[in-house]
Structure formats: structure tokens, C-alpha cells
Amino acid sequence: MSTLRLGVHRLPAAEVVVIQTIVRLSAHDGAFPWKLVDVPPYDALLVDGTTTEGGCPEAATMARAVLTLTRVSSGDPPNTLERPIRAEKLQQWLKNTERELLAAQPALPTTDEQTAMEMEVSDSVRFMLRRWPPAALLGNDSGNVRMASLLSRCELNASELADLSQQSFSRCVGFLQALRKAGVLEVHPESILPRETELPIVPKLTGAVRNHIALGLIGGIRRGLGLRASSRLSKRSTG
Template identity: 35%
Template sequence: MTILRFGIPHLSDPEVRLVKAFFRLYSQDPTFRWTIVEGPPYDVLLVDESVSEDVVAGTVLTLTPVKSELPNTLERPLRSDHLEAWLKKAEYDLRNARLQPQPPEEQPIDEQRIDPTSSSHFKLRRWPPPALLGSNPVRVRMATLISRRALRLDEMAAITEQPLAECAAVVNLLRGAGLIEIQDLPDKPMTMGRAGGRFADQSVKQSFVSGVRNKLGL
């Protein structure tokens, strides 16, 4: 499922709350693809018409005080049904645009995808919305791992015993929603860290974790 990124960084707090409330309602529809993100890149950016600074987004949707005949405008006060209808049309347009063949120099999205051979470290910025992880235990486990610590894909694969490609897919999914921070840390082979906490020995900890998972049928 492709997540479409909606940005509202320039709106007032009351309108931010209003738009977030609308999105909660829309998210009851399992086909709804949009998510509000904290930072760029944006597929759509919702702005007040007074915003004059350069904004970087696929499409800019402008709020106006009165109804406008211009495309990509919505009048205030913002109405749930108007925004939902506009988002559905924008989703349709974006999907069609992405299906069009692109010249090689215009494929930044593919270039930005994390390759399974990547040696970068990935850290989760914020816990993902339920639509991204669902109750898939493997995805939840991967998100949990990188919520705690920046890890390479090979480290994620070794810990979760999943293929590198699956780890890359989850990281790309989270990254597409703006939830991943990439850290270029020194490249070191995976080793067990120092002991600490309730476990005196890290191998004891690993054995314990495996034992609990076996007991729980995981």
C-alpha cells in the first residue's frame, strides 16, 4: 500500500487540530491512503494563501477566505467533505502520474529507496500509525528494534531472522511515512554490546529471549 504524505506545517494550531480530526475520521476507511507527516517530502502541502515562502511539495493546496475558481483551493472554514473529496481526486491524479513512464533522470523516488545492501543505520523517529504495521508481529518487532537503537539492515535481519529484503521493505515503508532517521555511523561488525541491567551476560539474555519466545509459541 502506498502511503501519501500530507503536510500542514504552516497552519494555525486550531486548523491543525481540525485537519487531524478529519484524518482520524477518514482513516476509518481502509482504502484511505493519506497520512499527516511532520516533515518533507510532501505529496501535498496544505497552506494558507498568505504563505509566500517557497514550499516544496508535489501539490500545494491553498486555503482561501472565499470560494475560488482556481484549482487546488478550498475555502474556509475547512469542511470535512470538501477536503475528503479533494484528497480522493489528488490521490487519483498522483497515482496516474506515477504510472506514467519517467525519464531516467526523473526517478528520485527509486533512488531514495533503501537497498538491502545499505550499510546505513536506521532509527525510528516516532511510533508508526496502526495502518503501517497492523498487527504483523514481524513488522512490529522490527519497528520496536529500531525504536530503541539505530541498526543496520543486516543487524535487523540477524536479530529477527528475516531476509534482508523484508527488513529493507519495512524500513522503506516507514521511511515513506517520514518516520526513519538515517544515521551514518562507523561501520562495525555486529557484536554483542556490554552486559547490563538484569542480565549479567549477553548470551544469557539471548538464550532467555529465545526461551520466552518458544514458551509463547512465537
């Protein structure tokens, strides 16, 4: 099962300890995929709705799911949790959020889709990340993180990605397909110089050939001067 990353933002230290305890105890259940982390990326984020007016708008850019902790119940609106934090309510929200994230996660390509993708990922097509993939797509998998890191730094074709990441070619194809479905992948076909624009190959001249050409030019100049002198003499004699 893929691990999902849970973060906290601007919460009192005492509540952070409570959340850590709930997550740690819940982790004994093999079906509980959540892990409390200190740094992004986050799959879900818990924020304090009382620290600023109107909650915490910037949290929406930090995670796809945000749970706001409030002081007073206001009809139990979605994605809010009344204080004090109760383990069963937090666990239920995390389970619901897990289902929503997994439902939104791009499905792995079928055999037919992967075959079609393999036909499209020839060495003349290169790929690069437009932005970092969501944590749910990476799935806390070191191979996926390695491939994403490579694609975030430079343009690579599928063969180069497989060599540098030390992953199988078919796995790279599947990962590229998932990235493309998630809308985080740029595709860059390589431009090929047309044959008619190729520069001609100029043969390298040897010393003998250069001397022959130079002597021919000098001879031509001398002949031209001789013809001009003869013309002037003939004009004088007729005059």
C-alpha cells in the first residue's frame, strides 16, 4: 500500500502531539496508510482556522485535502473538525480523504495503453516535468522519486530515463504515461535537420593541389597583362 503524507500548519504544539499519537496508534492497523511528516509535499494538511480571519487560504496550495480545526461547531461543515480533537473523527476524515485521493489518482496503464505508449516513446521524443508530481502518484516509491528527479532536471527520452534511473524500460513507459495523464509532463519531439539544408562537404586540399591552383591563377594574370600590352602596341603602330 502506498503511504500518504499528512502535515500540520500553524497548530499549537499540544495539538501536534495529540495528532502524532493518533497517527502512531492508527498505524498498527495495516490498512491505515497515513504518515505524519514535517515537510511538503503533503497529501493532506491540518490547519488552524482561528489563527487568521477566514481560515488559512494558502493551505489550498500546499495540499489537495485540507482539514480546518475550529473552536465552535457551525453545523459540522465539510472538511472541518471541532476542537478538542477526537481520534475517531480524525480517523474517519483521513479514511474518506484516502478514498478521494485514490479515486483521483491516474490509473495504471492497461497492456494496450502501455503498448501504444511504447510506440510513442521512440528515441526522437524527449520528456521533462512541467511541475513536481503529486505525492499520491509517486507513492513513496524510491524508483518513482528517482525518475521524477531526473525528469525535473533535463529532457530525457525513455531509453535514457531507464539507463539513468536503473529501472526497466516498461516501468519507465508506465510512469511516463501516468505523468502525462496527471498533466505534469511536457513532450518535446526532436527536430531533424532537412537533408536539403545540410552543409556540403568540402574536400580538404593537399599542398600539391593548392600550388597547382596558385600557379594557374598567376599564369592567367600574366596572360591578361600580355594581351593588354599587345593591344596598346598595335594601336600605336596603326596611329
